[in-house]
Amino acid sequence: MISMSWKRIRNQKSKSVVTVIAMVAIILLTAFGIQTSQETKRIVSENLENYSRGSYDLLVRPEGARTNIEITLQTVEENYIGDGAGGISISEWESLKEHPEIEIAAPVASLGYFTSNTASISLPAFDYPARFEYRFWTSDGINEYPVSPSHGMYYFQLIDNQYQYAIDTYPDFSKEYNIFDTGLDISFPQSYYLLTAIDTESETLLTGIDFSELHRELTDQEKDNINMFSQFRGNAPVVPILQRENFQIPLSLEVTVERVDLSLNELYKKYGLSNNESIVYQLQFLEEKKRKEFDNDLLALKSLDLETYHIDLSKYQSPFDGQQLSLDQHFNIDLLAQGEGGTLYNDSGKYYTASKIDYALKDKKMYVDIVKEGSPPNYKVVKEAGSSYLNEGKAPFMIWQMGTFTAEEDSNSLTSSPLGIYSTNDVKTLDGTVVTPTVTPGSFIAAPTAGVTSLEAASLIKGDQPIDAIRIKLKNIAAYDDEAQKRIEGLATELSKKGYVVDIVAGSSFTSNNIIVEGIGEVTSPWTTLGVAQLLSGAWNLDTTLSISLFILFGVFWFLCHLGFERNRLDKENDILFYLGWQKRSIRVKNMTEQLILIFISIILSTCVALVLGYGTLAYIVIGSFLLVSVILLTVVFYMNTSQSNRSKSYRFFASIQYYKSLLVPTMLVLLLAACITQLQLSSIYALWDTSTVTTLGTFILNEGLYIRLLIVISTVLLSISVLIKAIQGITLARQDEFEMYHVIGWTEKMIKIHFLKEVLIWSTLSLAFGILLSTIVSILVDMSLVGVMIGAISSSIIYLTIVFVAVNFRKYR
Numbered sequence: 173m174i175s176m177s178w179k180r181i182r183n184q185k186s187k188s189v190v191t192v193i194a195m196v197a198i199i200l201l202t203a204f205g206i207q208t209s210q211e212t213k214r215i216v217s218e219n220l221e222n223y224s225r226g227s228y229d230l231l232v233r234p235e236g237a238r239t240n241i242e243i244t245l246q247t248v249e250e251n252y253i254g255d256g257a258g259g260i261s262i263s264e265w266e267s268l269k270e271h272p273e274i275e276i277a278a279p280v281a282s283l284g285y286f287t288s289n290t291a292s293i294s295l296p297a298f299d300y301p302a303r304f305e306y307r308f309w310t311s312d313g314i315n316e317y318p319v320s321p322s323h324g325m326y327y328f329q330l331i332d333n334q335y336q337y338a339i340d341t342y343p344d345f346s347k348e349y350n351i352f353d354t355g356l357d358i359s360f361p362q363s364y365y366l367l368t369a370i371d372t373e374s375e376t377l378l379t380g381i382d383f384s385e386l387h388r389e390l391t392d393q394e395k396d397n398i399n400m401f402s403q404f405r406g407n408a409p410v411v412p413i414l415q416r417e418n419f420q421i422p423l424s425l426e427v428t429v430e431r432v433d434l435s436l437n438e439l440y441k442k443y444g445l446s447n448n449e450s451i452v453y454q455l456q457f458l459e460e461k462k463r464k465e466f467d468n469d470l471l472a473l474k475s476l477d478l479e480t481y482h483i484d485l486s487k488y489q490s491p492f493d494g495q496q497l498s499l500d501q502h503f504n505i506d507l508l509a510q511g512e513g514g515t516l517y518n519d520s521g522k523y524y525t526a527s528k529i530d531y532a533l534k535d536k537k538m539y540v541d542i543v544k545e546g547s548p549p550n551y552k553v554v555k556e557a558g559s560s561y562l563n564e565g566k567a568p569f570m571i572w573q574m575g576t577f578t579a580e581e582d583s584n585s586l587t588s589s590p591l592g593i594y595s596t597n598d599v600k601t602l603d604g605t606v607v608t609p610t611v612t613p614g615s616f617i618a619a620p621t622a623g624v625t626s627l628e629a630a631s632l633i634k635g636d637q638p639i640d641a642i643r644i645k646l647k648n649i650a651a652y653d654d655e656a657q658k659r660i661e662g663l664a665t666e667l668s669k670k671g672y673v674v675d676i677v678a679g680s681s682f683t684s685n686n687i688i689v690e691g692i693g694e695v696t697s698p699w700t701t702l703g704v705a706q707l708l709s710g711a712w713n714l715d716t717t718l719s720i721s722l723f724i725l726f727g728v729f730w731f732l733c734h735l736g737f738e739r740n741r742l743d744k745e746n747d748i749l750f751y752l753g754w755q756k757r758s759i760r761v762k763n764m765t766e767q768l769i770l771i772f773i774s775i776i777l778s779t780c781v782a783l784v785l786g787y788g789t790l791a792y793i794v795i796g797s798f799l800l801v802s803v804i805l806l807t808v809v810f811y812m813n814t815s816q817s818n819r820s821k822s823y824r825f826f827a828s829i830q831y832y833k834s835l836l837v838p839t840m841l842v843l844l845l846a847a848c849i850t851q852l853q854l855s856s857i858y859a860l861w862d863t864s865t866v867t868t869l870g871t872f873i874l875n876e877g878l879y880i881r882l883l884i885v886i887s888t889v890l891l892s893i894s895v896l897i898k899a900i901q902g903i904t905l906a907r908q909d910e911f912e913m914y915h916v917i918g919w920t921e922k923m924i925k926i927h928f929l930k931e932v933l934i935w936s937t938l939s940l941a942f943g944i945l946l947s948t949i950v951s952i953l954v955d956m957s958l959v960g961v962m963i964g965a966i967s968s969s970i971i972y973l974t975i976v977f978v979a980v981n982f983r984k985y986r
Contacts, residue, residue, distance in 0.1 A: 406566020
């Protein structure tokens with residue numbers, strides 16, 4: 173019997189070779205799909221472990237600290253602490269940092285917006301009388317805003333003789349007058365910078381920034397100066413600060429210089445003034461009528477020429493430290509000697525606090541409205557705090573600079589551990605224009621800190637519960653693996669039960685949010701998406717499980733359909749053998765032996781190819797499983813009873829389809845499963861892309877695993893093509909006599925193709941519809957995007973209808 177089987181195989185050599193090749197392809201592609209799915213999972217897991225943990229693990233804040241936008245989007249601004257109201261006491265922090273699981277507990281408190289030392293810029297002294305008009309401006313990168321009224325002055329001459337040295341000027345009373353402007357020296361407007369409080373030890377451990385100067389010893393000269401300045405402020409306590417280097421806010425000066433038609437000798441003669449003394453000094457001795465006449469004469473002066481200069485002062489001003497400047501006659505900037513740590517004009521006892529931005533979310537975009545019109549407008553509710561020594565004769569405290577610190581941007585572009593106060597990442601318009609904060613505290617940009625002070629100073633300024641957040645890093649975590657996640661989640665749960673708002677920052681990543689800002693337009697702003705690692709891990713685990721399940725299902729189903737085709741193909745031959753006296757058992761054994769021989773050949777070839785290609789152990793497990801499953805399926809299929817179609821039975825609709833249903837049903841099931849699998853694969857890829865590309869970490873991991881993911885899809889399509897071609901080939905072979913009859917009665921090749929194609933389109937469309945419906949239900953159950961479902965449905969329909977059309981159209985029917 174076995175020798176007869178071998179003889180039959182030799183007689184049907186070409187058909188058997190095709191079958192063996194198909195089996196080898198199915199085995200290897202299935203093994204490859206499962207192996208690469210596992211490889212993708214491994215790559216994702218390793219990348220998440222290596223790149224998901226930033227500088228700290230937990231963000232602990234007081235109850236109510238989360239804003240509505242944080243709750244909705246699960247994101248936080250990079251400088252989320254900037255306008256905090258406090259809520260955690262220093263004693264709570266000291267207790268928390270003693271927890272056995274905690275390595276670092278770094279507190280931070282936002283204190284508000286404080287002014288810098290008052291500085292000035294000197295206008296040039298010309299050798300002719302002139303009128304100056306000047307105004308200071310700030311900018312948000314899009315619009316410019318005046319931050320001072322338009323001031324003016326008249327310049328007469330520079331008096332330099334044996335009696336005195338004086339710059340002879342006179343105010344232009346048609347403009348606003350600034351009492352702090354003296355001579356050609358004009359005072360800068362007050363700029364306000366965010367000041368935060370830290371614990372220098374833990375902050376250094378967390379960030380690597382050197383804050384040691386904050387607690388340095390004061391020099392004797394500094395002590396004397398502090399005592400002197402403090403007396404003018406009612407013996408105000410000192411708040412030491414470190415200013416941030418390389419941090420400026422836009423500030424510019426617009427100066428119009430107008431040469432006037434004025435003879436000083438005639439002026440002296442008319443009013444009886446001496447040319448050796450300042451005109452301003454001498455005018456105080458004139459009658460009021462004469463002084464008004466003098467003012468009117470100045471206003472009536474004719475202009476001889478006029479020039480306007482725009483001078484950018486941004487890079488010359490540091491936080492809390494104004495730089496004294498002067499302008500030469502060509503309006504170039506010269507630096508003057510730096511002042512001491514404070515000046516009499518420093519009014520740092522008065523400061524401002526600002527509310528959190530009230531973001532509105534519409535159509536997946538955030539909106540920010542102007543809260544108060546102004547120059548510039550306020551996007552936050554700004555409140556004045558503290559008190560001015562200029563008005564009350566004393567101040568609640570006095571800022572004194574101790575040195576500087578440098579906070580570099582984090583070079584890690586994948587994992588975001590938002591420290592809450594240091595980020596200067598650009599906010600940009602859609603055309604790439606950088607938007608900047610202004611000199612006032614009401615900017616919509618989450619301000620980075622411009623200076624830091626101690627927690628003791630925070631208690632002085634802010635009260636008993638000054639701390640806005642504590643950044644926590646756990647001990648003994650080398651990688652962000654499952655064990656680390658469990659420990660982090662356990663501590664987060666414990667702290668949450670104590671009433672804190674706790675966010676897991678480990679596994680977070682950068683993202684960009686689009687914000688529609690009133691008065692500016694649409695901008696993109698850097699934020700941090702929390703829990704990205706867990707989300708990515710869940711998405712890729714689901715994808716891997718889905719891929720492996722589908723490949724196993726497809727391999728089993730392919731072989732089941734193959735056996736169904738073979739059994740139907742052998743029906744006529746088995747009838748002949750039965751009429752010749754063969755027992756049914758012998759016929760069944762013969763048929764099964766032939767299939768077993770092909771299966772064993774396929775297994776041997778698959779093993780050899782797998783060895784050559786270097787497949788892993790998993791591939792050989794798949795090969796062994798295929799052998800076991802194929803034997804079981806072979807036994808089941810060939811021992812099943814089948815009923816023969818009655819050729820005399822009439823069919824009301826689709827006669828050919830109903831008659832050949834024993835061949836079509838397996839083919840329809842193959843097509844249904846192919847469409848279902850392909851749609852799920854494509855929907856899964858879209859879901860991964862949609863989930864991953866919103867953050868830098870997700871994009872990185874997607875890029876790392878995408879090529880493997882695409883190979884899996886290609887493998888699925890190749891499997892489906894092989895099955896469909898074999899199925900349609902089986903149907904055409906079974907109907908070969910029918911097609912010959914059509915030709916005999918006069919049908920052309922084209923007519924036969926069209927007739928057959930119509931039938932095929934009926935059952936293939938029906939199969940695709942059921943397959944897409946099934947995969948859509950599965951996609952919805954696993955919470956895939958509807959957009960991804962639509963993409964998968966359309967793509968799979970196009971792919972398989974094209975395959976069916978090509979398989980039917982490019983086949984001979986004679």
